[in-house]
Amino acid sequence: MGTMNLQCPMPKFDFEVINLGHGSGGLLTNKLLEAGVFGVLKNPLLDTHHDGAVLQLTGPTAFSTDSFVVSPVFFPGGNIGELAVNGTVNDLAMCGAAAQYLSLAFILEEGLPMTEFWEILTSVKTAAERAGVQVVTGDTKVVERGKGDKIFINTTGIGAIHPKADISMSRVKTGDRIIVSGPIATHGIAIMSVREGLEFETTLQSDTANLNHTILQLIDVFGPAIHLLRDPTRGGLATVLNEIARDARCGVEIHQRQIPMLEEVGGACELLGLDPLYVANEGVFIAVVEEQFAGAVLDRLRKLDFGAEAQIVGEIVEAHPRQVVLHSEIGGRRVVNMLAGEQLPRIC
């Protein structure tokens, strides 16, 4: 379960586990919120006593939602709380936006230990601080034992779009380079390693991270030279590249040798019979960049958080529209399709 956050010791609750009363909207819900959620996440905008928060917004704003159902809830390198914050912060970043405000909604299963809920809450707090986003409104529901799975979290985010950002599928064009910001498949394999009881020489940790500061620094410097940003979470790199090929009506070529991946992740994929191109990522993004700026973007990205191992992995081509073609390390070529079934349910 990791170590308890020392800055936020758990107050004394007169209950050890979540029960249905905590979702009643009545006294127990109020107790849980006052001592728990609001105690941890305190900020001036988190309106503890109304149905919503009041914000001042101007200009183009990104709006994005994600529900998180990851299993197990605690995994090497993180837990569902920080995943839920980072996930939505990153979705906003992919729109070229700086996350400003988050909503936070819990669906708790009766019987969830308060210690676990507390650890998740403090992770939400830490992740939100790191990303510079405020949790301003929320909701808590409780379902009976066996009708949920410990905890599901929805976060929905709002963020101002950077004035220099001009990111859209329509800007993707032949010659653009495709940058991958870091080693792929780490998150999926970290989760799988717990589920399957795999042991590695070192503990493989999820790459969950907030990418917003990195992204916004790139946009600040390179502005419209960045044509598209995507985070290859569920479905992995292969699925996102296929979506680009389909929606931008272009061909995509990638070079296996160039794709960054940790050695132990590659080994685990072989062991488990998984293609890393389809395995979920959390702290990785793809940037489709104007050809003549690709080198400069790469150099800059390598100096930023989470970008040290970035690579140019391929390019947008006119040939084979709507297809992603992989050049393998041994010189072969193969078409890479979108993820067809489901390899790793509940990875995020």
Next chain:
Amino acid sequence: MGTMNLQCPMPKFDFEVINLGHGSGGLLTNKLLEAGVFGVLKNPLLDTHHDGAVLQLTGPTAFSTDSFVVSPVFFPGGNIGELAVNGTVNDLAMCGAAAQYLSLAFILEEGLPMTEFWEILTSVKTAAERAGVQVVTGDTKVVERGKGDKIFINTTGIGAIHPKADISMSRVKTGDRIIVSGPIATHGIAIMSVREGLEFETTLQSDTANLNHTILQLIDVFGPAIHLLRDPTRGGLATVLNEIARDARCGVEIHQRQIPMLEEVGGACELLGLDPLYVANEGVFIAVVEEQFAGAVLDRLRKLDFGAEAQIVGEIVEAHPRQVVLHSEIGGRRVVNMLAGEQLPRIC
């Protein structure tokens, strides 16, 4: 399951139930979204191919989230789809805001029949149209059989606050009148009647409704004379009044005789041993109104949608701060506390 929405016949899917692949982020997720969700909810802003929507917002904006876990998913008078839209639209309305944009996130249980999912989706569409709100971004996750319960929905909403609105707990003051917009406890009893297999002479229907148009018309006319708005959902009227007494540090007095309630709801409450003051509402709101305008607000409200049976049920008093006192029909007085346990789990 009610009748199928004729305006949105279900397309032919090559699967009859939801499976884990629909949450993979890959091909099956894309199929479900393209033919299903985007097909039904189509609008110019619903960006089918990015991680978030881009909005233009200005001025004070309300932001509110709710997850819906109601059981059963289909109930007399509605289903979880319209409940999820109306619930967040109403939370925004209680902030004095006109709902503009919604996010929509599903947690589906493996095995959910597509016909049911389709009916819920079309209800989302209808409810959104009625409320004048656009669903602009979303998410779909799938959990294994037995790790969820058919379908949970999160909606998060954004809406511009009416320029004449001045709604906050700090505006509640001695002498203010408390208006209840319609018969209480209907939603909770409609749900309970299905769960308990109760039969009424007429079918009791949930009062789920979008209150935004009604509220905004009142604000348009009466502006700052409306001090506070709340919707007494979970925890019922008693809990919301207690929150007001606590947070505004005032006393609340209500008169049982004045509280609107359907006769059959009263009967069912007696039969089930439930106090209607604690039973959940969906299409009802409470307005705390400046004394000298209360009569005029009531008259106007009675002419608006969902307000025909509105009543002034009580007032804010200086006596007994933080307490809600009920004057009973037979002349007694009793303190009404916040809901202590949980009478009706998963009512919304």
